Amino acid sequence: MAHPASIRVEQVSKNFGSSNVLHDITLHVPVAQIFGLLGPSGSGKTTLIRMIAGIDDPSTGEVYVQEKRMPRLDMLSKIGYMAQAEALYSELTAKENLDFFATLFGLKGALRKQRIHEVMELVDLTPHMNKQIASYSGGMKRRLSLAASLLHHPDILILDEPTVGIDPLLRKSIWQELERLSSQGITIVVTTHVMDEADKCHRLGMIREGKLIAVGTPDELKQATASSTIEEAFLHYGSVQL
Numbered sequence: 655m656a657h658p659a660s661i662r663v664e665q666v667s668k669n670f671g672s673s674n675v676l677h678d679i680t681l682h683v684p685v686a687q688i689f690g691l692l693g694p695s696g697s698g699k700t701t702l703i704r705m706i707a708g709i710d711d712p713s714t715g716e717v718y719v720q721e722k723r724m725p726r727l728d729m730l731s732k733i734g735y736m737a738q739a740e741a742l743y744s745e746l747t748a749k750e751n752l753d754f755f756a757t758l759f760g761l762k763g764a765l766r767k768q769r770i771h772e773v774m775e776l777v778d779l780t781p782h783m784n785k786q787i788a789s790y791s792g793g794m795k796r797r798l799s800l801a802a803s804l805l806h807h808p809d810i811l812i813l814d815e816p817t818v819g820i821d822p823l824l825r826k827s828i829w830q831e832l833e834r835l836s837s838q839g840i841t842i843v844v845t846t847h848v849m850d851e852a853d854k855c856h857r858l859g860m861i862r863e864g865k866l867i868a869v870g871t872p873d874e875l876k877q878a879t880a881s882s883t884i885e886e887a888f889l890h891y892g893s894v895q896l
């Protein structure tokens with residue numbers, strides 16, 4: 655076996671009432687890979703990663719994380735999840751918010767203080783540690799959410815459009831951090847609309863209308879469609895009749 659799978663999605667479909675939003679998705683993500691999910695708005699990316707994070711369950715099929723069938727409460731400590739909508743308390747400061755999440759993850763004492771400082775440093779928010787979230791910009795809230803998802807040193811990091819509203823310089827440093835985390839063995843699943851970010855992923859999955867229409871490295875997807883950029887490859891797959 656070349657690489658053990660960190661995440662296995664096996665023949666997963668998802669219905670909301672009578673509407674079928676994911677169709678028969680099978681996907682394996684090896685340990686330490688940065689896997690990007692690309693697809694138009696409404697194609698099902700968030701629905702899929704919520705099932706990987708164990709927040710929702712499939713209608714049919716199975717999701718395994720570290721070979722444990724999801725959803726599973728004891729896997730939550732292994733997973734860091736950053737949603738599109740911020741789950742922050744606006745009347746509290748950044749530090750108070752992180753203190754709250756740290757408590758949920760059982761981080762205590764000096765270790766907790768140190769970790770809060772590390773993650774705040776990482777997202778470049780240290781000078782704003784004691785400001786109320788109500789005074790934060792959209793980008794600052796995204797950065798704080800990312801910091802919160804990293805607090806407990808998760809093995810698996812699941813990020814739903816983490817860099818929306820973040821300026822290019824900081825986006826670059828966040829991607830450097832994701833690469834560093836991956837080199838330490840952390841598996842990362844990230845949804846994105848930003849094509850230069852897609853190029854930084856080790857492997858990509860393209861989703862359209864709830865179907866996984868292509869999976870491969872950025873180079874493989876470009877070669878398969880005779881494209882010079884991921885954007886072109888994406889447009890190619892988007893125009894193919896399913």
Ligand SMILES: Nc1ncnc2c1ncn2[C@@H]1O[C@H](COP(=O)(O)OP(=O)(O)OP(=O)(O)O)[C@@H](O)[C@H]1O
Nearest residue numbers: 670671675693694695696697698699700701702738
């Ligand atoms: N709880 C729900 N109940 C009913 N329909 C839902 C629910 N959650 C998602 N959907 C529908 O499922 C489809 C896929 O939504 P999803 O949020 O997964 O797409 P997405 O690819 O993440 O989009 P975006 O890029 O805009 O975030 C959409 O048609 C959406 O309206």
